[in-house]
Each structure stands twice: as C-alpha cells, then as structure tokens.
Amino acid sequence: MGDSVKNQYRPNYAILPGDVLSDELELREMSQQELSRRTGLTPKHIVSIIKGKSPITPETALKFERTIGMPANYWLNLESNYQEIKARLAEEERLEADLTWLKRVPVAAMAKLGWIERHKDKKGQLKEVLKFFGIASVDQWDDMWPRLSVAYRQSRQNTVFPEAVSAWLRKGELEAASIHCAPYNKPAFRRALDQIRALTDMPPQEFVPKMQALCAEAGVAVVFVPSLPKTGVSGATRWIHSNKAVIQLSLRYRSNDHLWFTFFHEAGHILLHGKKDLFIEKANNSSNGLDEEKEAEANHFAENELIPRRELDKLIESGARTKAAICAFAKQVGIAPGIVVGQLQHRGFLDFKHCNDLKYFYSWDHEL
Structure with a gap:
C-alpha cells in the first residue's frame, strides 16, 4: 500500500x-x-x-x-x-x-544533531523544517517569532540569522515540554537557586540532573540545547505559559564561570521581569537589544548571587591575586574557584589570561 x-x-x-x-x-x-x-x-x-x-x-x-x-x-x-x-x-x-527562507535555516547542523531528517529534495526538506517548527508555512514563522526577527534585524548582525536562532529556541521548547514541572512558585525558585549555587564545583553529569530537578519543583524547566551556526547565543529565557518558565542554555560553554553566570543571569530574568518577555543572550553575555535595562538588572543579580558584591570588593581591596588566595576565598564563600577568577577578570582586577587553570572546562555530549 x-x-x-x-x-x-x-x-x-x-x-x-x-x-x-x-x-x-x-x-x-x-x-x-x-x-x-x-x-x-x-x-x-x-x-x-x-x-x-x-x-x-x-x-x-x-x-x-x-x-x-x-x-x-x-x-x-x-x-x-x-x-x-x-x-x-x-x-x-x-x-x-x-x-x-530555508537557506537561512542551518539544516545540515540540525540534521547532524538528529533534530530533523535530511532530504535531497529541497521542497521535501522545507516541509520537514516546517514540521519541526510546527507551522503550516513560512508565513506563520513571522507570526510565531515577530519580536525575535525584529530584534536581530535592528541589531544588524549579518552573521546571525533569526531563523537559526528560532530553530534553537524551538528545540528548547520541545525539550522543555518533556520536563514535568510543578506550577511556578517564586519563593521556591529562590530557594532552589541557593541550593544550585552549591553545585558549581561539580561536573555536568552530576550538576545537570540536580539543577533540572530543583528548578522543575519550582516551575522552571532547564534545558541544554547544542548551539547552531548563525546563532551566537549562550542562553535564553521565556515563559511557556503563566505557570512554567524555561531557561535554555547552549553547549558553547567551555568554562564554568561562563555557564554559571549565564544560568543565574537567566534566573534573574525569571525573578525580576515579566512573563511576556523573551530574553536572549549572545555568547559574549550581551543582549540583542530587547531591553538593555533589564539585561543590566539580570547581570547585577547574577554577579551578586554567585559572589556577594561586598565580599568580592574585600578581596579586590586586599590586592591578593595569587591562586592560593583565590582558592581560599572561593572556599570561604562556597563557590567554585573558576567563578571567582571569571568575576575578577570581568572587574578588571585580573588579566583575562591569568589563573584560567582554576576554571573547570566542560566537555559536552552532542556537540557539533
């Protein structure tokens, strides 16, 4: 038949x-x-x-x-x-x-990751991509991702395609749908972040399931989705509905300071900002112009959540730049040494080439 x-x-x-x-x-x-x-x-x-x-x-x-x-x-x-x-x-x-439109979608990378099937026929491939997005035609793509398209076009980033970014976000939606979450509870999520902070010195195979479980109990789905070409994203936050938020993290991280800063940055968006907003962070932790003020607020939240600003100021005032001093400080505040190094580099106290051996460099599965 x-x-x-x-x-x-x-x-x-x-x-x-x-x-x-x-x-x-x-x-x-x-x-x-x-x-x-x-x-x-x-x-x-x-x-x-x-x-x-x-x-x-x-x-x-x-x-x-x-x-x-x-x-x-x-x-x-x-x-x-x-x-x-x-x-x-x-x-x-x-x-x-x-x-x-299809030419702006990273089809080869998506097929390599197993997100879609590869087709020799271009029209067949287009239908496969539309099926992945869950839309009837390209016209509906503009309806589903209007703010995303506008934000990237305004930023004039010729190396970043909003179509590719939306494919990455769509995969995050599909992954998040399989994570059962309790209804969102702001105090519970705040408590979960305090517990998650203690996981920063663990390898991914240990901290990822614990992080996901703690967040799910508070109504937040955390998904790790490999980055795609022409996206340049490190993380994103949005709400699937009023009782479920999604934190999506790419696998372009190599050091723990970048990963954990981005996670707490996204968590800051959930705690501080509205449920109708879509936040996307570029690989260099800058925003795509959606709301600079809110991005600054999320940055401040992440910095202070990882290392209380008063404590970090004391370390900087002491002038101690040795690895031993950094490790002692990290143990004192209960955070991974690599995160301290990252914050000190960001503050200009350490050169970006110094003390990087204190950072934990991740090796992710399913990378391109």
Missing part, C-alpha cells in the same frame, strides 16, 4: 469543472440561458461556475444530474479534484518562494 501511495500520479494541472460543463452544453446544443431555466440557477451563477469563480456544490450537482443527465458524484468528484490540485499547485508555488 505504501508503494501505491508513493507512486500515485499527481497531475501538474487542474481541470476546470466549468470547461467540462461548457463542453457538455455544446454537445447537447444547450445554451447557458436554457441551462439556467432548467436548473433554476441564475445566468450569472452559471457563468461564474464556467469561469471557475463559483464551486459546484452538492445542490448544484443534483440539478446538473437531472438536467444534463450525468451523475451528481461525477460533478462533485470533478470539483473536488480541481480544488485539491489547485491547492497543491498553489502550495508548490509557495514552497518554491519559501526556499529562500
């Missing part, structure tokens, strides 16, 4: 029922006016059917059966086939136009 469907003939033209009706009238030497009198349909309606502007309805088909003599199902099948082929041909034209 599969082969018969696969090899089914699909004509590349549509037979207009009105042409058939016109031919049948000519064979019977019946004028349109006479058909109008015999069927009770107005002459204007008859002309509209012949020109293909009006469809042949079941009621009209029955009238044609009685006046012309051909079965009603003949006319209905003719109309049905015409409409189906016309729609299919229109879709083919639309798909042809949408292939330009």
